[in-house]
Amino acid sequence: MGQPRTPYRHRLLGRRLPVLLAAALVLTLLGPFGTFADLTLAQRLAYWCGLIGLGGLAFELLTLAAGHRLRERAGAWRAMLAGVVLAVAALMTLTVALLERTLRGMDFLRPLGLAELFVYVVLVTLLVSAIPVWLELRDRGLLAGPTPPPSPPAPDDAPAFPPAERAEPAFLARLPARLGRDLLALEMEDHYVRAHTAEGSDLILMRLRDAIAELAGLDGMQVHRSHWVAAAAVAGVERKPDGKLVLVLRDGRRVPVSRSHAAAVREAGWVDKAGP
Numbered sequence: 001m002g003q004p005r006t007p008y009r010h011r012l013l014g015r016r017l018p019v020l021l022a023a024a025l026v027l028t029l030l031g032p033f034g035t036f037a038d039l040t041l042a043q044r045l046a047y048w049c050g051l052i053g054l055g056g057l058a059f060e061l062l063t064l065a066a067g068h069r070l071r072e073r074a075g076a077w078r079a080m081l082a083g084v085v086l087a088v089a090a091l092m093t094l095t096v097a098l099l100e101r102t103l104r105g106m107d108f109l110r111p112l113g114l115a116e117l118f119v120y121v122v123l124v125t126l127l128v129s130a131i132p133v134w135l136e137l138r139d140r141g142l143l144a145g146p147t148p149p150p151s152p153p154a155p156d157d158a159p160a161f162p163p164a165e166r167a168e169p170a171f172l173a174r175l176p177a178r179l180g181r182d183l184l185a186l187e188m189e190d191h192y193v194r195a196h197t198a199e200g201s202d203l204i205l206m207r208l209r210d211a212i213a214e215l216a217g218l219d220g221m222q223v224h225r226s227h228w229v230a231a232a233a234v235a236g237v238e239r240k241p242d243g244k245l246v247l248v249l250r251d252g253r254r255v256p257v258s259r260s261h262a263a264a265v266r267e268a269g270w271v272d273k274a275g276p
Contacts, residue, residue, distance in 0.1 A: 007192065007203050016056070016132045023128045024052040033120065038104050047103070052128060054095065058088045059129060081133065089122045096121060171214035174204050183218070184233035184249050186211055188226040196253065223247060223265055224258045237271050245271070 097108040182198040220230040236248040245257035
């Protein structure tokens with residue numbers, strides 16, 4: 001499914017909840033499907049806020065559950081979203097049918113009535129979820145443009161050209177533009193990785209080992225269970241009284257080296273950067 005670049009809390013509070021609230025307020029003011037004529041303003045507010053809130057909660061929980069199961073299958077997100085929309089629409093159709101019979105005496109609990117109501121609920125679900133889903137897919141890097149067709153092979157007598165530069169490690173694309181691409185270190189914080197660059201730091205929701213895997217080709221190494229450091233970031237090495245090593249980075253940050261990684265640090269020649 002791809003790992004999001006923005007922490008979950010920011011995506012939920014900064015994107016999804018405002019959209020759901022705005023949708024509930026718009027529906028309250030417009031009063032579609034006869035609710036404007038049959039319900040007071042307060043009743044419409046409770047009606048639409050309750051339905052949008054319940055639908056949003058169901059959509060969120062189902063998306064999280066499906067995304068967790070399919071996180072290793074990047075191409076499955078379209079089928080997953082379609083299944084979530086249909087499941088939420090089915091749940092909300094039954095909810096609305098029961099609510100309408102209670103509030104306005106309308107009987108939708110018949111095959112034709114449920115089918116008609118299902119169409120309306122699907123439309124509302126798609127309209128309300130369109131913006132949050134689009135933002136989520138963009139944050140996960142799943143809305144990239146089409147891949148250009150491969151270039152035709154060069155003829156045998158074509159002049160030789162130097163090989164193309166190595167592609168940028170995938171992890172660097174997750175960094176916000178304001179942080180640049182001069183990665184210094186990664187630090188594990190709960191379920192997040194804090195990326196430190198020359199311009200600052202930010203949290204990215206993914207495991208440290210997955211982030212390190214995406215840095216293949218970049219000169220650096222894991223020096224501790226919770227830390228990865230770029231070779232170019234090391235300005236010096238300090239030795240503690242107990243013999244443990246501490247890397248001093250260009251920005252002044254100090255990163256501990258665990259005993260299990262100390263040998264690799266020495267073999268890489270980083271200890272030669274130590275001060276007197």
